[in-house]
Amino acid sequence: MPLMIFRLDERLVFPSPALAEDDGLLAVGGDLSPGRLLLAYQNGIFPWYSADEPILWYSPHERFVLYPERLKISKSMRQVLRSGKFTVTSNKCFNEVIEACSAIERQGQDGTWINDEMKAAYNRLHQLGHAHSVEVWKNDELVGGFYGVQVNSVFCGESMFSKVSNASKTALVWLCQAGRYSLIDCQVYTEHLASLGTEMICREEYMALLHDSKP
16 A cells, blocks of 8 residues: 655645654655744654655654653762763754764764754754753863754754763753753654653653643
8 A cells, every 4th residue: 555645835734643654754845944843843743854855754653752850860870960070051052062963973874864954944943942952061162962942841852962971961961950841852762861761652642742831
């Protein structure tokens, strides 16, 4: 049976996320304008594609999320946090964070999905106040962090990087303890995030949390 992938045009509309394929692929095409990106995130959809592909839009049937109050901090990580070796900031250098995320080598991946078009799009969202970054510094050097999009009180994480051990964990701990978000959407499973207390929930539960959360 052929796959039914929806092709987007200039209209700012998406099909129901419930119609996504098994791998979460929902639609193809459209653009990365601020209006379309915000509409996507408000409906549990995000773009994920390579530079040689058209824009692909995904809405996984399950979401890998972290409730800030359920964050697991190991004894060794608590020692790192107490040591004061890192300084954490927010929205200080969004562009540098997204550039670092695009440049980091990832096991099992050939290249990056964070192409120039994506960088420009999320920088626009940041300038409009919808995308945010967390930066981790060691001796005035940017050594870790991540960026994502805010929908109500849900932080939709896009990508993270770490140049030294525990830098990205420090950023995540800071975000959980900042008291700004009721949920952190990590999108897809990784062992690294699972060790911190991240868990799978169904799309329906995720959408309820996304829409019920308050800014």
